[in-house]
Amino acid sequence: MKRVYVDEKWCLGCHLCEYYCAFANSGKSSMIKALKDRKINPRIQIEGDNHISFAVSCRHCTDPICVKSCIAGALSIQAGVVRIDRDKCVGCHTCVLVCPYGAIMPADEGVMQKCELCIENAGGKPACVQGCPNKAVIYEKRA
Structure with a gap:
């Protein structure tokens, strides 16, 4: 990928x-x-x-700990890209804490954001x- x-x-x-x-x-x-x-x-x-x-x-890890740690199920892997469903994100910052690269950060709206390779x-x-x-x-x- x-x-x-x-x-x-x-x-x-x-x-x-x-x-x-x-x-x-x-x-x-x-x-x-x-x-x-x-x-x-x-x-x-x-x-x-x-x-x-x-x-x-974001390094789009093959076995991302952020996806495993998301309590709301907002993070998922789609075609190798780690994505955030902004409608599911509750802004708990768990993904921010576990990401070893510091690649996830709060957005202005209170939910999390990260690189999604501009797929949209x-x-x-x-x-x-x-x-x-x-x-x-x-x-x-x-x-």
Whole structure:
């Protein structure tokens, strides 16, 4: 299965992937309307310092502990992608606590959010990959 990876040697730490992610998941047709004068809430986070930057996002584990731990049954695996049913999520943060990658976070509405590889967004590739000017964010299958 394809996943999102970041090549740390090419990542500039510009955070554009975060903006593209937030826009793609905003439901708005204009990036300006979606992001201007608002705190963005991306599903990928760039961490690091001046020497190295790396992305924190869902690894879509083959045996995800977050899915097993969800008390509401809101997390599931669909075609290899760990998904959150926002209607079932009760906002208990159990998935946040058990995720070893820190990839699940609260959304503005109180439920949880995480990278779902933009499977509901058009384009064939996750928005963070499409928006990376340095091609540091990669969407590929690895062994």
